[in-house]
Amino acid sequence: MTRPIIGRVVPERWRTTGATVPGQRTVGEPGTARIAVDLLGGDQAPAVVVDGALRACRADPFLQLTLVGPADAADAILAAQKPGVRRRITTTNTPADTVGAAVLAVAEGRADALVSAGDTRATVLSAARELGRWPGVRRPALTAVLPTAAGRVILLDVGSSVDPDEETLAWHARLGAAYASVVHHVPTPRVGLLTIGTEPGKGDRLRRGLPARLFDLPLPAGGRYAGLVEGSDVVLGRAADVVVTDGFTGNVLLKGLETAYALTGTPAGRADPPPRAALLLGVSGTVVVCHGAATGPDIAAGIALAADLHRRASVAAIADLLSAQRGIA
Amino acid sequence: MTRPIIGRVVPERWRTTGATVPGQRTVGEPGTARIAVDLLGGDQAPAVVVDGALRACRADPFLQLTLVGPADAADAILAAQKPGVRRRITTTNTPADTVGAAVLAVAEGRADALVSAGDTRATVLSAARELGRWPGVRRPALTAVLPTAAGRVILLDVGSSVDPDEETLAWHARLGAAYASVVHHVPTPRVGLLTIGTEPGKGDRLRRGLPARLFDLPLPAGGRYAGLVEGSDVVLGRAADVVVTDGFTGNVLLKGLETAYALTGTPAGRADPPPRAALLLGVSGTVVVCHGAATGPDIAAGIALAADLHRRASVAAIADLLSAQRGIA
Numbered sequence: 001m002t003r004p005i006i007g008r009v010v011p012e013r014w015r016t017t018g019a020t021v022p023g024q025r026t027v028g029e030p031g032t033a034r035i036a037v038d039l040l041g042g043d044q045a046p047a048v049v050v051d052g053a054l055r056a057c058r059a060d061p062f063l064q065l066t067l068v069g070p071a072d073a074a075d076a077i078l079a080a081q082k083p084g085v086r087r088r089i090t091t092t093n094t095p096a097d098t099v100g101a102a103v104l105a106v107a108e109g110r111a112d113a114l115v116s117a118g119d120t121r122a123t124v125l126s127a128a129r130e131l132g133r134w135p136g137v138r139r140p141a142l143t144a145v146l147p148t149a150a151g152r153v154i155l156l157d158v159g160s161s162v163d164p165d166e167e168t169l170a171w172h173a174r175l176g177a178a179y180a181s182v183v184h185h186v187p188t189p190r191v192g193l194l195t196i197g198t199e200p201g202k203g204d205r206l207r208r209g210l211p212a213r214l215f216d217l218p219l220p221a222g223g224r225y226a227g228l229v230e231g232s233d234v235v236l237g238r239a240a241d242v243v244v245t246d247g248f249t250g251n252v253l254l255k256g257l258e259t260a261y262a263l264t265g266t267p268a269g270r271a272d273p274p275p276r277a278a279l280l281l282g283v284s285g286t287v288v289v290c291h292g293a294a295t296g297p298d299i300a301a302g303i304a305l306a307a308d309l310h311r312r313a314s315v316a317a318i319a320d321l322l323s324a325q326r327g328i329a
Numbered sequence: 330m331t332r333p334i335i336g337r338v339v340p341e342r343w344r345t346t347g348a349t350v351p352g353q354r355t356v357g358e359p360g361t362a363r364i365a366v367d368l369l370g371g372d373q374a375p376a377v378v379v380d381g382a383l384r385a386c387r388a389d390p391f392l393q394l395t396l397v398g399p400a401d402a403a404d405a406i407l408a409a410q411k412p413g414v415r416r417r418i419t420t421t422n423t424p425a426d427t428v429g430a431a432v433l434a435v436a437e438g439r440a441d442a443l444v445s446a447g448d449t450r451a452t453v454l455s456a457a458r459e460l461g462r463w464p465g466v467r468r469p470a471l472t473a474v475l476p477t478a479a480g481r482v483i484l485l486d487v488g489s490s491v492d493p494d495e496e497t498l499a500w501h502a503r504l505g506a507a508y509a510s511v512v513h514h515v516p517t518p519r520v521g522l523l524t525i526g527t528e529p530g531k532g533d534r535l536r537r538g539l540p541a542r543l544f545d546l547p548l549p550a551g552g553r554y555a556g557l558v559e560g561s562d563v564v565l566g567r568a569a570d571v572v573v574t575d576g577f578t579g580n581v582l583l584k585g586l587e588t589a590y591a592l593t594g595t596p597a598g599r600a601d602p603p604p605r606a607a608l609l610l611g612v613s614g615t616v617v618v619c620h621g622a623a624t625g626p627d628i629a630a631g632i633a634l635a636a637d638l639h640r641r642a643s644v645a646a647i648a649d650l651l652s653a654q655r656g657i658a
Binding site: 194231234235 | 575
């Protein structure tokens with residue numbers, strides 16, 4: 001079982017869980033990651049999912065993938081692969097609710113993490129039900145990373161909380177600060193609230209009342225509220241390390257900017273862009289969501305992200321940080 | 330008086346109104362445009378406003394500008410200019426509510442159009458009060474144009490309607506279709522609704538109920554509802570000519586994409602990008618809004634847009650098109 005549970009201390013930075021490749025593991029190696037992949041998730045499934053799985057396996061020899069879906073959708077392609085890759089990809093023959101079955105594999109400890117490019121709402125609801133939400137979290141937040149002129153920015157939520165209340169956005173601020181600290185080693189993360197003008201009183205109903213509340217909010221990892229930010233700040237990246245918004249606005253902005261960067265290049269220049277995949281924060285498990293329009297490389301990047309987060313026990317560390325901070329607050 | 334009034338037919342494509350430059354006008358020339366510019370609007374006002382005014386005047390010899398604001402903010406700079414430019418820029422010595430005074434200049438026929446980079450809400454409220462809203466329009470829409478990989482897309486609203494209802498978004502669809510036809514000569518404009526997934530039932534509360542209504546909505550200029558679009562479609566530009574959204578989401582996306590394009594280049598390649606300025610649609614006058622963070626070139630582009638829209642009598646033509654279409658519907 002690798003489900004992170006609030007309050008449990010994660011002592012090591014690199015942990016190995018689940019099955020290992022016999023005779024290959026040495027101390028300090030990342031260890032095997034067992035990822036359940038939703039074979040039917042995404043507009044171009046199952047073809048791009050199989051493509052992504054193969055790409056991910058070729059890039060990472062310690063990856064074991066379970067493609068959750070109808071076997072006939074993948075077996076013919078897999079049979080044509082070299083044994084080294086073939087041995088590390090299995091199929092389940094799940095006819096329906098493939099994301100639910102993938103979530104269950106994580107909940108029951110048969111997989112370390114899951115990746116889906118399917119319907120976000122179904123993934124979030126299934127994950128909240130089977131893996132459990134962290135205490136206080138009403139709505140888990142999809143957390144994405146975008147390149148900026150100054151490095152990178154963490155944007156949440158990008159599709160889970162489409163009609164959030166103030167409490168949900170305040171939780172996004174906590175989750176984002178913890179994520180920035182644990183995953184990106186940002187010291188004292190600055191958390192900005194996305195709106196449409198930086199003078200007080202700007203924005204819609206939800207945003208107008210929120211800043212006063214965020215100023216008083218204790219944030220984990222020494223994080224602090226950095227004030228109102230605008231769409232331009234998500235590109236420039238100077239005003240905040242973490243940008244908090246509702247899932248509707250966040251999703252529109254993310255898809256706009258990612259598509260623009262794919263066509264024109266990123267503001268970070270030649271640096272490798274972050275994966276076009278988001279971590280679902282607020283549930284006790286590692287759940288990575290790709291866009292419905294994900295390509296094979298996008299799916300592979302999502303799988304690599306899930307494996308990396310699992311190996312670093314990031315989700316448990318974020319939960320621990322929030323749990324400790326709640327104890328203080 | 331050049332206020333477009335619903336129902337009045339605008340017979341000529343090029344109209345000359347207001348003062349002309351004696352001896353210089355010939356038939357077919359665009360004619361003088363008298364633009365009132367809010368001297369105190371914008372984060373860097375009045376410096377960038379004066380800079381923008383000078384740039385606009387140098388580029389267009391038939392422009393007459395009134396800088397609405399305290400005279401001492403501009404007079405020293407203007408006194409240093411060559412007489413040719415100096416003669417075409419006047420100041421008003423308005424101490425406060427400069428946007429209100431600029432709107433009044435248009436309402437009373439002393440100016441043909443106004444440009445402001447000041448507070449959007451103040452501009453919209455003042456314009457609605459002094460110039461009047463078109464019949465049926467609850468909330469005027471700020472209408473921007475963005476470059477896309479396929480050409481350009483019209484995005485509205487980008488900051489006026491921050492908590493709109495369905496009726497307001499339906500009006501944005503009508504206004505956008507008419508604008509696309511009149512200003513950009515798009516035949517039978519395709520109008521998309523911005524949301525976060527193209528399957529039915531996706532999106533927030535406001536978006537979930539709206540598509541059925543849009544399918545039945547008669548649109549001007551033979552426009553038709555083209556379905557749900559996503560943030561990526563605003564960059565690719567294939568799915569729709571006009572993208573309708575609320576002013577909060579539209580403003581965030583516009584500022585994000587414009588800033589990205591300024592850093593990385595536009596998806597349209599080397600083509601001149603559209604001005605970073607928006608037309609306020611739904612009031613009886615030509616009102617152009619620039620970002621609070623507008624630069625001198627942005628203000629100049631906003632002034633040029635206002636002059637062009639006035640010379641083509643675009644706002645009156647849009648109002649006429651909507652009026653005629655309402656007669657049919």
